[in-house]
Amino acid sequence: MKNFKNIILPEQTSIIETMKIIDDSAMQFAAIVNDKKQLVGTVTDGDVRRGIxxxxxxxxxxSVIMNKQPTFFMETETSTSYxxxxxxxxxxQLPVVNKNHEIIDIIFSGYFNDENIKKNKVVLMVGGLGTRLRPLTEHVPKPMLKVGNKPILETIIEGFHNHGFIxxxxxxxxxxxxxxxxxKNGEAFGVNIEYIxxxxxxxxxxxxxxxxxxxTEPIFVMNGDLLTQVxxxxxxKFHVKTNxxxxxxxxxxxxQIPFGVIETNEHQLVSILEKPVKKEYVNAGIYVLSPEALRMIPSYEYYDMPELFNKIISTEQTASVFPIRxxxxxxxxxxxxxxxxxEYDSLFKKEELV
Incomplete structure (x- = not known):
């Protein structure tokens, strides 16, 4: 891989610095080395999210969140073996090392296959009334409101299309x-569109x-009023890897809680924390569902995503969370x-030029 040295980082590099580097490289991967330039770990986008x-x-x-037992190949192996x-x-990704355990190359799956088209369906929920945005939505559905001179829904479709989903x-x-x-049928946008x-x-x-x-494959489900760079x-990959x-x-x-929060031990006052800031994870309205999940949804009935995920949990199947950073x-x-x-021009215009 050309410029693979850009994603070889010292183990002292901070997590936030690593995030920036793997994002800028578009590879979502970094190899970690010690002071002797020897491979000691690897980091993927998934490792970062699990750390968060x-x-x-x-x-x-x-080094706190890296994979400390990375898979690698010796330089003596052939490309067919890779x-x-x-x-x-x-x-x-697969780092290639020499006899001194120094990285001489990093092989990516795209090296063998440039095909980026994915057959997974993307289901977008775009039927809402958009009541809170009236009068803007009196004649136009919310997903068709223009942000950055194009409908929200068009930006969503472009975002998926950029990752090969059509x-x-x-x-x-x-x-x-x-x-x-x-x-229409999506042809003008380079995709296939069906309607329900x-x-x-x-x-x-x-x-x-x-x-x-x-x-037969996992599908995406997303609310049609979101702008994101997920x-x-x-x-x-996260969904598949976690089964x-x-x-x-x-x-x-x-x-922020607008009051002093009291901690007690029976009748005794232990501490007072004035107007503390709390952090919680909340549903972001983007999902990946395997075929098994779809079979749990009752036909022709009102049914919300929280009900579906509670059903997945109650049947002791794996429901995962993917933190958006x-x-x-x-x-x-x-x-x-x-x-x-x-914010649109500074965040999304650069993507259109890629």
Whole structure:
């Protein structure tokens, strides 16, 4: 790989510095070396997100969260061996080292296969009334409101398309003709678009029971009023690697308690913490569901995503969370809409030039 040295980092590098480097490289991977330039670990986007979920400070050295038993190949192996080994073990990256354990190359799966098209369906929920954004939504459905001179929904579709996803299902209801007349079958946007009409509100999961074709691969489900720079390829890889039936994207939410919080031991006052800031993870409205999850959804009934995930949990199947560390904005209120318009050019225009 050309410029692989850009993603070889000293083990003292902070987590936040590593995040920036792997994001800028677009490889979502870094190899970690010691003072002797020897391979001692690897870090992926998934490792970073798991560290965030554990509450590890981003100022900690990357050695805290790296994989300390990295898989590697010696330089004496042939490229055919690399390919077979990576395909068998479903590896996306493979460091190659010399006899001194120094990295001489990093092989990526794309080295063997440039095909980026993925067949997983992307289901976008775009049938809401957008009541909180009236009068803007009196004649236009919320996903068709323009942010950065293009509809929110177009930016969402472009985001998935940039990661190779081309098969979309739009669940429509309110002002459906506005959406259908704009996107049609998706050909003008380089994608395939089908439509499901909710004759009545079916919740955030109920409409999935109306999918016409049998689903054999994990699918994405996303609310149609979100702007985000989530790496959808990494999200899918995370879902598959964790053997999850359902994966929910979450984001950190901070709120301040406007009073002094009291800690007691029976009748004794132990401490007073004045107006503390609390942090919690909240649902971000982006999901990956395996076929097993879809079979749990009742047909033609109102059904919400929290109900589905509770059912996955109650049946002792794997439900995972994927922390969003990228840009995310739920455009539900007028203030959100105005803020998104101010931020759009600096965040999304650069993607259009890639």
């Amino acid at each position: 979920l554990k509450g590890i400070s981003l100022d900690e050295p990357i 390919k077979k080994f990576m395909q068998f073990h479903k590896l996306n 098969n979309f299902v739009l669940c429509v209801n309110y002002k459906k003709e506005v959406i259908q007349n704009y996107f 009409e909710e004759k009545q509100p079916m919740g955030t999961a109920g409409a999935l029971s109306l999918l016409q074709e049998e689903v 790496n959808f390829s990494q999200l899918l 999850s039936v359902g994966t929910m994207c979450v984001r950190e939410y901070e709120y 990228e840009y995310w904005m739920d455009i539900g209120r007028m203030l959100d809409f105005e803020k998104a318009n101010k």
